[in-house]
Amino acid sequence: MKINQNYNTLEKSYLFSRVAEKVAAYKQAHPEAEVISLGIGDVTRPLCRSAVRALISAAEDQGRAETFHGYGPEQGYPFLRRAIREYYGSFGVSVDEEEIFVSDGAKSDIGNILDLFSEENTVLIPDPVYPVYRDTNQMAGRKIVYMRATKENGFLPMPDPAVEADIIYLCSPNNPTGAVYTRRQLQKWVEYAKKRGAVILFDAAYESFIQEKSLPRSIFEIEDAKSCAIEFCSFSKTAGFTGTRCGYTVVPRRLLREGSSLRDMWMRRQSTKFNGVSYPVQKAAAAVLTNEGLAECRENLEVYRRNAKRITDTLDAMGIWHTGGKNSPYIWMECPNNMTSWDFFDDLLSRGAIVGTPGSGFGENGEGFFRLTSFGTEENTAKAMDRLRRLF
Amino acid sequence: MKINQNYNTLEKSYLFSRVAEKVAAYKQAHPEAEVISLGIGDVTRPLCRSAVRALISAAEDQGRAETFHGYGPEQGYPFLRRAIREYYGSFGVSVDEEEIFVSDGAKSDIGNILDLFSEENTVLIPDPVYPVYRDTNQMAGRKIVYMRATKENGFLPMPDPAVEADIIYLCSPNNPTGAVYTRRQLQKWVEYAKKRGAVILFDAAYESFIQEKSLPRSIFEIEDAKSCAIEFCSFSKTAGFTGTRCGYTVVPRRLLREGSSLRDMWMRRQSTKFNGVSYPVQKAAAAVLTNEGLAECRENLEVYRRNAKRITDTLDAMGIWHTGGKNSPYIWMECPNNMTSWDFFDDLLSRGAIVGTPGSGFGENGEGFFRLTSFGTEENTAKAMDRLRRLF
Numbered sequence: 069m070k071i072n073q074n075y076n077t078l079e080k081s082y083l084f085s086r087v088a089e090k091v092a093a094y095k096q097a098h099p100e101a102e103v104i105s106l107g108i109g110d111v112t113r114p115l116c117r118s119a120v121r122a123l124i125s126a127a128e129d130q131g132r133a134e135t136f137h138g139y140g141p142e143q144g145y146p147f148l149r150r151a152i153r154e155y156y157g158s159f160g161v162s163v164d165e166e167e168i169f170v171s172d173g174a175k176s177d178i179g180n181i182l183d184l185f186s187e188e189n190t191v192l193i194p195d196p197v198y199p200v201y202r203d204t205n206q207m208a209g210r211k212i213v214y215m216r217a218t219k220e221n222g223f224l225p226m227p228d229p230a231v232e233a234d235i236i237y238l239c240s241p242n243n244p245t246g247a248v249y250t251r252r253q254l255q256k257w258v259e260y261a262k263k264r265g266a267v268i269l270f271d272a273a274y275e276s277f278i279q280e281k282s283l284p285r286s287i288f289e290i291e292d293a294k295s296c297a298i299e300f301c302s303f304s305k306t307a308g309f310t311g312t313r314c315g316y317t318v319v320p321r322r323l324l325r326e327g328s329s330l331r332d333m334w335m336r337r338q339s340t341k342f343n344g345v346s347y348p349v350q351k352a353a354a355a356v357l358t359n360e361g362l363a364e365c366r367e368n369l370e371v372y373r374r375n376a377k378r379i380t381d382t383l384d385a386m387g388i389w390h391t392g393g394k395n396s397p398y399i400w401m402e403c404p405n406n407m408t409s410w411d412f413f414d415d416l417l418s419r420g421a422i423v424g425t426p427g428s429g430f431g432e433n434g435e436g437f438f439r440l441t442s443f444g445t446e447e448n449t450a451k452a453m454d455r456l457r458r459l460f
Numbered sequence: 461m462k463i464n465q466n467y468n469t470l471e472k473s474y475l476f477s478r479v480a481e482k483v484a485a486y487k488q489a490h491p492e493a494e495v496i497s498l499g500i501g502d503v504t505r506p507l508c509r510s511a512v513r514a515l516i517s518a519a520e521d522q523g524r525a526e527t528f529h530g531y532g533p534e535q536g537y538p539f540l541r542r543a544i545r546e547y548y549g550s551f552g553v554s555v556d557e558e559e560i561f562v563s564d565g566a567k568s569d570i571g572n573i574l575d576l577f578s579e580e581n582t583v584l585i586p587d588p589v590y591p592v593y594r595d596t597n598q599m600a601g602r603k604i605v606y607m608r609a610t611k612e613n614g615f616l617p618m619p620d621p622a623v624e625a626d627i628i629y630l631c632s633p634n635n636p637t638g639a640v641y642t643r644r645q646l647q648k649w650v651e652y653a654k655k656r657g658a659v660i661l662f663d664a665a666y667e668s669f670i671q672e673k674s675l676p677r678s679i680f681e682i683e684d685a686k687s688c689a690i691e692f693c694s695f696s697k698t699a700g701f702t703g704t705r706c707g708y709t710v711v712p713r714r715l716l717r718e719g720s721s722l723r724d725m726w727m728r729r730q731s732t733k734f735n736g737v738s739y740p741v742q743k744a745a746a747a748v749l750t751n752e753g754l755a756e757c758r759e760n761l762e763v764y765r766r767n768a769k770r771i772t773d774t775l776d777a778m779g780i781w782h783t784g785g786k787n788s789p790y791i792w793m794e795c796p797n798n799m800t801s802w803d804f805f806d807d808l809l810s811r812g813a814i815v816g817t818p819g820s821g822f823g824e825n826g827e828g829f830f831r832l833t834s835f836g837t838e839e840n841t842a843k844a845m846d847r848l849r850r851l852f
Contacts, residue, residue, distance in 0.1 A: 069577070069581060069626040069627070069656075069657045069658055069659060069717050069718075070577070070578035070580050070581055070626070070717075070718065071576060071577060071578060071717050071718050071720050071722070071725070072575060072576055072577055072578055072725075073578070073718075075576070075720065075725050075728060075729075076720065078728060082731075108531075110530040110531045111530055112525065112528070112530070113525065113528075114522060114523050114524050114525050114528040115519075115522040115523050115528070117523065119522075119523075120519050120520065120522060120523035123515070123516075123519035123522070123740060124515075124516050124519045124520070127507075127512050127515035127516045127519060127740075127744075128512065128516070130506060130507040130511075130512060130515070130703070130704060131506050131507050131509065131511075131512035132506050133504065133505065133506050136504070136505075136506040136507070136700075136703070137703040138502040138503055138504070138700075138702040138703045139500075139502045139702045139703060140703055172564050172734075172735070172737075172738070173735045175733065175734065175735045176733060176734055176735065178733075179732060179733030179734070180572075180733060183464060183599065184463060184464055184467070185461070185462070185463060185464055186462035186463060186464055186465070188462050189461060189462055200732060200733075203732045204732060204733060207575065207729070207732070234461040234462070235461070264461075265461045266461055267461060308528075308530075310530040310531045310735075311522070311528070311529035311530045311531060311532055311736075311738070311739040312522060312738050312739065312740065313735065313736070313737065313738040325461050325462075325463050326461075326462065326463050326465075328463050328467065328468065330463070333463070333464075333467050336467060336470060337467075337599070339474075340571060340592060340595045340596060340599070341567065341568060341570075341571025341572060341592075341596060342564075342567065342568055342571070343564070343565045343567045343568065343702075343705065344703075344705070345564075345705065346564070346703070346704050346705040346738055346741050347703040347704065348515060348519075348704065348740065348741075349738050349740075349741070352519075
C-alpha cells in the first residue's frame, strides 16, 4: 500500500487558522474589546426571500410521495441549467444547457476538474493566489509556475511568451486582490492559451460584483474563449449561498484536447464521482435567478458595495494605495509605513481590534499588502473605518 | 496539454442507459402497457416528517441575519457528527466525532477517497460490482484484480492469500447481490488486510436493511478493523435522501500507512476540495437520527422490507435460486430456464412489462442473474410479482 506522497509536500498550517489563533489570543487578553472582522470572505446577509420560499416549498415536495424527488441528473436539473443559461444571456453570453454543470460549489469543481488532466502538465498560477489552486495541483504532483502579480502590474499579470504552461488559473474579480481584468487583457490570455493549446481555468465567483459595464463578467465574453477555457461560478457570493452550497461550471463543447471533449470527460467524471446537488438547494438557486430573486440579491449586493466604497473612500482619504472594492468585495491595500503584512495585522488587531488578512498568506508577492472584505455589516464596517482613520 | 488518457479506457455506454433505451422503445410500441420498474435503486417513499420539519426550519434560519449560516466546517457540523456517533453507538460501535466526515453522499466520497492513494496500488474488486468502484480506479490507471462472486460462494467472495492487493472494496449488504457478510467472514478480510497492509473500503450504504442481529452493520464491529478500514455510509437508503443528498465517511485515527494518518489526509483533502454540506440538509440529517426520526424512517424501511419479502416469497414459490431480500433492498435471482441476463430482461419486459436490471451489467459473474429492488410501491411490487408468477 502506497499513499499519495504529494500530500506530504503540502504546508501544514493554513493562513486562516493562524489568524484565528491570534484573534482568540487577543480576545482572551482583552475580553472587553469589540473585535471587528473584515477578514474571512464569508457573507453576512441572509438568503433572499425568494430563495427561502423555494427551499421551504421544495422541502414540502420532499415530504409527499407525489412530489418527492429522488436521484436527480448528476449534471443538475434542467430547470436550473435553463435559468443559468438565461442568466448568462442577460449579460450577452450564450452558453448551451448541455455545457452547464451544477455542483455543490465552485471549490469542489475547481479541485475536481483536475481529474481530467494528466499530472505531467505545467500549471501557471498567479501569486498572490487563492490557496486552493496551488494545493490541489500539489496534491497531484504537477509542476507549478508562478506569475508575479505586483503593484506595478496592478496585480493583473499578463502572459509571458517565454513561459510554457498547460493549465492557467485566472480569477477575475480576483481573490485576494479585487483586481479585474479588462476585455483586452483577457483577449491576450485567450490568444496565449490558444497558441499553446493550454486550458484556462477561469474563476468567476465574484462576477456579480462587477459594476462597470466595460469589464467582462465571463471569459466567454471573449471571442474564441470557448475553445480554450472552463469557467467556474457560484451562488455563494451572488446570493449568499456560502452555507447553502450551489455552484456551476461551464465546459464548452468546443473545448477539445488530444481529440477528447473535455465537456464529455467532465460529464463522465461527475456521473461517476458525484450524484447531483440537493433538490431543495437547486430549487432555491433557480429562485435566485428569477427577476424577483435577482432584485432581492441586488439589495444585498448593494450593502456590500456600500461597505466597499466606505473602505476605499477611507483608504483614499488616508492616501493608501489599493486595488479592488469598486467591482469586487475585496479591497487589497498596501500596508502603511512599510510594515510587513503580519506586522500590520498585529498592529491593527492590537490597537484597533480590527481583523483583516495578511497579504503574504496568499503568496510572496502579497508581502506588504493586506486584504479587507466588504462582507461585514454596515455598522461594523463603518466603525472599523473610523478606527482605522484614527490609528494612522 | 495532456489529458488524463485513462478516461479513454472507460466503457462508453452505461448499464442503466441501455435499460432506459429498451424501456422507452417498449413503451413507444406498447403505449397501453403498465410498465413496472423494479430496476433502478432509487427510493419512492417521501422524506420523513422530522426531516421535512428540520429542512423548513433551517430554511427559515437562512432567511434571518441572526440565524443565518454561512461557510460551515468542511467536515460537517458538530451537531450532525455527534448524532452520527450516537447512531453508531446504538448498534455497539464506538467512533470518535473527529473520525466522522459528513459529505453530499457516499458516491462522492467513494470516488474522492482515492486521491489519498498512489496510483501504483493494486485494487481488489468483487465481480459483479457497483460500477463506481471499477470506473473510479480506471480513471486513475490503477491495476484492478477481480474476485469472483458466484452462486457457489453465495456471492460473498473470501480472501485468497495468493492475491496481492492494496485497496479492497467490500459492500455489505451488497449492491447488486443483496448478500451480507457474517462477522466471521469480515474478520477474515480484516486479517488479510492487516497481513498485507492493505486498506478495506467498506461500503455500508445499505446497513439499515439488516434485520438479523447476528450480522454486522459496520466493519468496525470487527476487532482491529480500525487499523485497516474506511467506512462509507449514507442517508440515501436509510432515510430516502437520494435527492436530498447527505452521507458520511468514517476514517479511524488508528489508520496509518507509510507513517501518515489517512484521517488527517482526508481532512486535508476535504478542506481543500470541498466546502461542507448544505446547512439545511445537515439539519435534516440530524433530525433523521433523533428517536422520532428513526421511528419514522423505520416505517418507510418496513414498506421496502415487505416488498422484499413479497419478492423472495414469490421466487421461493417458483423454486428460483436467489440471494438478498431479507437484510437488503436488493434481490439477486437466477434467470429461469438458463436464460442470459439480457434475454431474461427482454422476456420480462415484453411479456410482463416488468423492468429489472441484467446481472451481466455488473460484471461477467453476473451473467445468468438478475437484480430486482424492493424500492417500488407496495401496489406495484405486488402486481409485478403476480405477473411474474403467471409468466413462469
